Amino acid sequence: MKYMASYDLMETMRNTNQWLGATALAMASYPAFAAIPNPALNWMAAWGEVTERSFSRMVVKPDWDIPPAVGVDGADHPVLIEKELEGAFGDLVHFVVQGRDAPKRKILLVAPMSGHYATLLRSTVISLIPDADLYITDWHNARDIPVSAGKFDVEDYTLRLVDYMRHLGPDVHVIAVCQPAPLTLAATAYLAEQDPKAQPSSLTLIGGPIDTAASPTEVTDFGHRVNMNQLQEMMIQQVGFQHQGVGRKVYPGLLQLNSFITMNAETHAKAFRDQIMRVAQGVAGDHDKHNKFYDEYLAVMDMPAEFYLSTVQRIFKDNEIGTNSFSIKGQPVDIGKITDVAVKTVEGTKDDISAPGQCIAALNLCTGLPDDKKASHLEDGAGHYGIFAGKSWRENIRPLVLKFIDDNQRTAKATAPKAPAAPASAGKTSIPAQKSTA
Known part of the structure; x- marks a missing residue:
């Protein structure tokens, strides 16, 4: 209590x-x-x-508030937000631009589960919608998830990304921003072994802690300074009676803030x-x-306690992705098995959260990938936020990412995309872009 x-x-x-x-x-x-x-x-x-x-x-999920997209006809086209796949811990959201043909680029934007809502990437979303058929992972506030929904740790997160990639098909291009970058890389490697035909066409990792030992920051130092018992005693709390997730152990968003x-x-x-x-x-x-x-x-939003603790232990303390020792349900996930998914990394010289060197380490881990399918970009003068939003993103990074996607287009197979392995409702719910998806 x-x-x-x-x-x-x-x-x-x-x-x-x-x-x-x-x-x-x-x-x-x-x-x-x-x-x-x-x-x-x-x-x-x-x-x-x-x-x-x-x-x-502090307790309100922001609206997406997506403005109309200007089409090739010069007219404004309203953007609807459609829940493509629903789940207890998060939804796969589709930004549907009314009255236009779907662009050839299909992009899955993987948002962080690190204390903020996916709406933190609103400006990134707005910048990509005109040129892509865009999807995003929309994670839920853990305090609103009943205990009966079970646990959600880094392995569950990775398998959920696997479900999304399978659903969207091999012609999708995945962009992971910050915290989910290592788990997105692991999800791609998992598919490379388990279901190669479901792998995405390309993978862009932006400012992610792939190898936390490559370039220490205050964030990585914190992960090594405290032990797990301290974290559990100091950071983990149980949701109170006024919320649907009463009794669920969480890392509170207010503490993260x-x-x-x-x-x-x-x-x-x-x-x-x-x-x-x-x-x-x-x-x-x-x-x-x-x-x-x-x-x-x-x-801010609460994170499931098991996700927060397993992230600190396995991603930062044990550096399982950086040392290619990550496993799911006891089965090793070998990043070297990625052989035909183009991989690009993006870093900022002034990033004090995921310092330069941490993200580009992904390319060395992809030992089975030819050099012509590897790319990297270091944005001079950009901090952590600037590499996925703001002027640096709009003028320099975004055009490079879209070119990388175009250079690695892959046509989807004629077969229908596979249904998610984990139970999820595939019913689609459309709501106006000006309203929250929650």
């Missing part, structure tokens, strides 16, 4: 701060005070507005102070740069 009490205490603190912000805003905005202008009241209202918004975002903010505490503190001043001066906007960033950054 102590783990559940800790979880509810964190949620209580978050809820209290949200209430304090709302209360300060309401009190400072009381109509009678308008007769007596006071800068202190303006500041109080501004503090309340920023505080309420910040703490309320605290870690994110602590890494750059001064920068975040200054950003919030500046935003309070802008609100007080009346120059802030609902969709200004600050709110656009923090509405997404502060929206």
